[in-house]
Amino acid sequence: MSLGPHLFLALLEGTVGALVLALTALGLSLVFGVMRIVNVAHGEFFMLGAVVTWYVSATTGSFLLALLAAPAVVGAVAVLADRLVLGRIGYEPESTIVATIGLLYILQELVLTVYGPYARPVPAPVYFRVAFPWFGYSGYKLVVAAVAAALLAATWIALSRTRLGLYMRATQQDREIAQAFAVPVNRVYTLAFGVGAGLAAVAGALIVPVQQAHYLMGLDALLLSFVVVILGGLGSLRGTLVAAFLVGVSDGVISVFFSPTLAKIVATLLVALVLAVRGRGLFGEAAA
Amino acid sequence: MRGGDRSRVLALHLAVIGLLAGLQLVLPPFHHGMLARIMVLAAYAVGYNVLLGYTGLMSLGHAMLFAAGMYGTGLTIRHLGFGVAAGLLSGALAGLAAAGLVGVMTRRTTGPAFLIVTMMLAQAFYLATLYWNDITGGDQGFILTGLHIEVAGLRLPLADPAVKYNVALVVFAACLLVSLWITRSPLGRVLVAVRENEERTRLLGYDTSRYRLLAVLVSGLLAGVAGSAYTLLFSYVGSTFAGILYSIYPLLWTLLGGAGTVLGPLVGTLVMTYVVDITSGFTTAYLLVVGAVLVGMILWAPAGIVGGIRARWAAWLP
Numbered sequence: 001m002s003l004g005p006h007l008f009l010a011l012l013e014g015t016v017g018a019l020v021l022a023l024t025a026l027g028l029s030l031v032f033g034v035m036r037i038v039n040v041a042h043g044e045f046f047m048l049g050a051v052v053t054w055y056v057s058a059t060t061g062s063f064l065l066a067l068l069a070a071p072a073v074v075g076a077v078a079v080l081a082d083r084l085v086l087g088r089i090g091y092e093p094e095s096t097i098v099a100t101i102g103l104l105y106i107l108q109e110l111v112l113t114v115y116g117p118y119a120r121p122v123p124a125p126v127y128f129r130v131a132f133p134w135f136g137y138s139g140y141k142l143v144v145a146a147v148a149a150a151l152l153a154a155t156w157i158a159l160s161r162t163r164l165g166l167y168m169r170a171t172q173q174d175r176e177i178a179q180a181f182a183v184p185v186n187r188v189y190t191l192a193f194g195v196g197a198g199l200a201a202v203a204g205a206l207i208v209p210v211q212q213a214h215y216l217m218g219l220d221a222l223l224l225s226f227v228v229v230i231l232g233g234l235g236s237l238r239g240t241l242v243a244a245f246l247v248g249v250s251d252g253v254i255s256v257f258f259s260p261t262l263a264k265i266v267a268t269l270l271v272a273l274v275l276a277v278r279g280r281g282l283f284g285e286a287a288a
Numbered sequence: 289m290r291g292g293d294r295s296r297v298l299a300l301h302l303a304v305i306g307l308l309a310g311l312q313l314v315l316p317p318f319h320h321g322m323l324a325r326i327m328v329l330a331a332y333a334v335g336y337n338v339l340l341g342y343t344g345l346m347s348l349g350h351a352m353l354f355a356a357g358m359y360g361t362g363l364t365i366r367h368l369g370f371g372v373a374a375g376l377l378s379g380a381l382a383g384l385a386a387a388g389l390v391g392v393m394t395r396r397t398t399g400p401a402f403l404i405v406t407m408m409l410a411q412a413f414y415l416a417t418l419y420w421n422d423i424t425g426g427d428q429g430f431i432l433t434g435l436h437i438e439v440a441g442l443r444l445p446l447a448d449p450a451v452k453y454n455v456a457l458v459v460f461a462a463c464l465l466v467s468l469w470i471t472r473s474p475l476g477r478v479l480v481a482v483r484e485n486e487e488r489t490r491l492l493g494y495d496t497s498r499y500r501l502l503a504v505l506v507s508g509l510l511a512g513v514a515g516s517a518y519t520l521l522f523s524y525v526g527s528t529f530a531g532i533l534y535s536i537y538p539l540l541w542t543l544l545g546g547a548g549t550v551l552g553p554l555v556g557t558l559v560m561t562y563v564v565d566i567t568s569g570f571t572t573a574y575l576l577v578v579g580a581v582l583v584g585m586i587l588w589a590p591a592g593i594v595g596g597i598r599a600r601w602a603a604w605l606p
Contacts, residue, residue: 085583085586095586097400097403099586102578102582102583102584103583107579109575109576110573113576223411226407261415265419268409271405272412275393275396275401276396276405
């Protein structure tokens with residue numbers, strides 16, 4: 001293959017990766033924006049989504065059912081964690097970080113105990129190849145990209161057009177004023193945490209037929225989401241989307257031409273550099 | 289602090305070091321070896337505590353500083369034929385240099401951004417140790433053999449349990465005394481002021497970003513020394529020690545023992561290393577305990593063990 005088609009493949013892989021990454025990172029960004037907390041367990045919600053998808057599609061044979069079950073189950077786990085732990089410590093930033101690190105290990109090790117140390121594939125629900133002049137490409141990956149894009153748009157509309165979205169934005173802007181205007185802030189927090197986890201779970205579910213479900217898959221998802229959310233600016237959803245494309249596509253290109261490890265080194269160093277020069281990221285609001 | 293308290297504090301810490309020295313005479317071999325390891329790891333936690341406990345900066349990338357010490361020592365001994373003393377020095381300097389990088393990169397960050405930048409730098413470092421595995425040995429790492437020190441003309445192999453224990457004790461005691469000295473010096477007072485209210489401290493005329501940088505450097509130096517000592521005593525270097533778990537461990541040890549207490553890191557490391565060792569005996573999912581302790585502590589004992597003791601019975605503890 002010559003350079004042109006090679007680059008096209010890299011961009012294609014990058015775009016598919018970017019859309020899934022955007023979905024995961026959007027969950028993290030939403031949680032940070034609304035609740036002002038850093039959720040270190042976010043990657044585990046992604047992993048849990050993938051594992052639940054494997055269970056449901058292995059027992060019922062329906063991938064569609066699994067795709068619906070994953071965010072529901074993971075969202076419920078997140079809501080439970082919010083009520084039992086985060087709510088009780090009052091979302092104090094440092095305590096929340098420590099608690100979510102704890103949650104990370106609890107979820108990861110419970111999955112290791114119940115599901116085991118295996119990497120298990122799920123057959124893709126649709127199978128067709130798209131024949132480009134130079135190579136064939138998995139049709140399922142294009143479906144993943146389309147579903148992820150649709151979900152991103154749906155989340156965007158929900159945030160900008162519905163009452164719940166209004167509540168979330170109000171809480172993000174000023175928690176106390178929102179409460180004074182009868183926004184049920186505590187319930188908004190719990191819901192934001194659940195929805196954020198659900199978005200990660202859907203991303204995990206979509207990726208299983210391509211990547212296999214494994215109990216350690218959460219860490220990479222977490223780190224890449226951090227990269228994206230920070231590059232885009234903590235709390236800025238628009239920034240998150242732009243950064244997901246930047247990171248996803250450059251990750252795809254560097255992975256295809258050099259090595260995936262090098263791609264991750266570049267991405268993490270880039271973030272450290274951006275934060276060092278511009279503390280609030282590319283699109284972030286000034287520090288409160 | 290009153291004069292009586294000052295001497296009481298010094299006496300307590302010297303007594304703890306004396307107790308550790310005495311224990312080697314009575315401990316059975318297994319616990320003797322465990323305690324040597326715990327002392328080196330506790331030295332690492334002491335360094336972490338300077339940053340978290342006394343300056344209020346939470347890092348999730350300290351493994352980079354610990355591993356910098358390891359590689360600084362291991363690589364120079366392996367490739368350049370350094371001796372133990374030169375290896376220790378280059379490990380300490382590597383820790384310091386890595387801390388310098390962290391300090392400069394985090395100069396403008398506050399709150400969660402500090403945590404995430406440290407985590408990202410450490411991750412880049414970890415991936416780099418995997419990527420250049422022809423030099424570092426990557427995941428497999430490499431072992432060092434035949435390390436020894438000479439004391440008064442005697443050739444003492446570091447693999448010998450008694451030598452190992454006493455070198456670990458010296459390293460730990462040095463780190464503990466440095467930490468105690470800092471907390472009681474004017475520098476320590478300024479660091480605590482930065483922790484309590486950075487804005488106000490700046491208004492009082494202190495250049496707080498310089499003090500933060502200083503705290504990062506001290507913390508990195510101690511972590512580098514601990515990492516270097518770990519390599520020398522256990523003859524192994526590997527990228528596992530640069531991974532995120534080794535950034536979370538010192539956080540856990542420090543919080544469990546009590547952040548902002550001089551003896552907390554030792555107590556936390558001691559308790560947690562034994563808990564992890566016992567649980568890993570009957571389950572592969574031993575990190576579940578790590579998670580449960582983190583969550584339980586935040587809910588029910590945020591001050592940690594020594595912090596709780598200080599709050600209830602001994603307000604004079606530093």
